[in-house]
Amino acid sequence: MRAWVTRDPIDAGALLGAVGAPADGAALLFVGTVRDHNDGRPVVGVRYEAYVEMAERVLGQIAAEAAARLGTDRLVVVHRIGELAVGEASVAIAVSSPHRAEAFDACRFVIEEIKRRVPIWKEEHYAGDEAPRWLAGAIPPIPEARP
Amino acid sequence: MRIRLLFFALYRDLAGVPEMELETRPGATAATIVEELRRAGGGLARLPETPAVAVNREYAPLSTVLRDGDELAFLPPVAGG
Numbered sequence: 001m002r003a004w005v006t007r008d009p010i011d012a013g014a015l016l017g018a019v020g021a022p023a024d025g026a027a028l029l030f031v032g033t034v035r036d037h038n039d040g041r042p043v044v045g046v047r048y049e050a051y052v053e054m055a056e057r058v059l060g061q062i063a064a065e066a067a068a069r070l071g072t073d074r075l076v077v078v079h080r081i082g083e084l085a086v087g088e089a090s091v092a093i094a095v096s097s098p099h100r101a102e103a104f105d106a107c108r109f110v111i112e113e114i115k116r117r118v119p120i121w122k123e124e125h126y127a128g129d130e131a132p133r134w135l136a137g138a139i140p141p142i143p144e145a146r147p
Numbered sequence: 148m149r150i151r152l153l154f155f156a157l158y159r160d161l162a163g164v165p166e167m168e169l170e171t172r173p174g175a176t177a178a179t180i181v182e183e184l185r186r187a188g189g190g191l192a193r194l195p196e197t198p199a200v201a202v203n204r205e206y207a208p209l210s211t212v213l214r215d216g217d218e219l220a221f222l223p224p225v226a227g228g
Contacts, residue, residue: 010154032228048227049156051220054204055227091228111228119201119220121156128168134157137226140199145208 001073003059005052007082010089012022019074019096026100028107032091034136038135041126047132048081048090051119055079062113070106073098076109079120117141148173149216150180155219161190174193177202177219178209194221 002018034046045089059077067073074096084090093110097103114120117140125132150218153164158207171180184191202211202219213219 032223050227051153051155051201051204051222054201057204115225115228117206117225118227119155119222119225120221122157122226134160134223135226137224139224140222142199142205142206142208145210 002064003056003078005050005055005059005081007080007081010016010078010080010092010131012089012092015076015078017095018076019094021072021074021096024072024074024096024097025098025128026103027096028094028100030093030105030107031089032109032111032123034086034088036086038124042127043086044123044127045083045085045126047123048079049123050081050110051123052081054119058118059114060086062110062118065113066095066106066110069109070093070095070097070102073107075110077114079114079118081120107135114125116126148175148213150175151161151208151216151218152180152184153218153220154218155222160192162221163190163194170215173215175209175213176209177207177213178214180219181209198222199224 012031020027054131067075077093079091095103095106121137123132153166158167199222
């Protein structure tokens with residue numbers, strides 16, 4: 001199991017190679033990529049920013065929770081930050097398990113939880129002289145105050 | 148006591164800096180700091196009344212009492228993935 005943040009391009013093939021075992025009948029790779037449009041307007045690129053130390057910690061917590069659902073520790077997840085062009089991978093998740101249902105479930109869990117609670121932000125860049133814009137995101141779950 | 152403040156994304160744009168040190172009274176909570184920043188004016192006057200914060204890299208309620216040397220981060224709604 002491994003979870004990290006990188007400024008380098010993501011090698012999705014290597015990620016898939018990091019999971020898998022003789023006991024596994026399913027290996028899954030999810031790659032999130034930069035779209036050329038959003039909300040009806042053309043996008044030329046994006047910039048991701050992270051609170052890196054905390055993002056890696058939360059990613060690690062998500063990976064551990066996903067591994068519990070998966071029933072194996074064969075799960076790796078990486079999120080890229082910095083300037084990305086259209087088509088580049090921003091996030092990749094690889095998992096493997098004896099049967100496919102747990103692999104699909106764990107993979108889906110990881111990407112949805114990333115969007116919900118990892119401290120990463122996305123600024124979209126547009127063509128021409130339109131100013132870049134921070135995307136409206138999700139309000140992360142905050143623990144209750146302890147009495 | 149001294150607190151280290153971190154601002155990210157939209158909140159960094161409001162603050163004009165990614166981080167700053169703040170001298171505050173013992174017993175101050177994260178909410179106390181939010182009030183002070185909003186009252187001080189400038190871009191941070193536009194900080195929401197109840198922003199998400201992390202204390203020492205963990206999400207924390209605004210009622211969290213701060214200690215000397217704590218790292219208080221202001222986190223806009225997240226948009227990874």
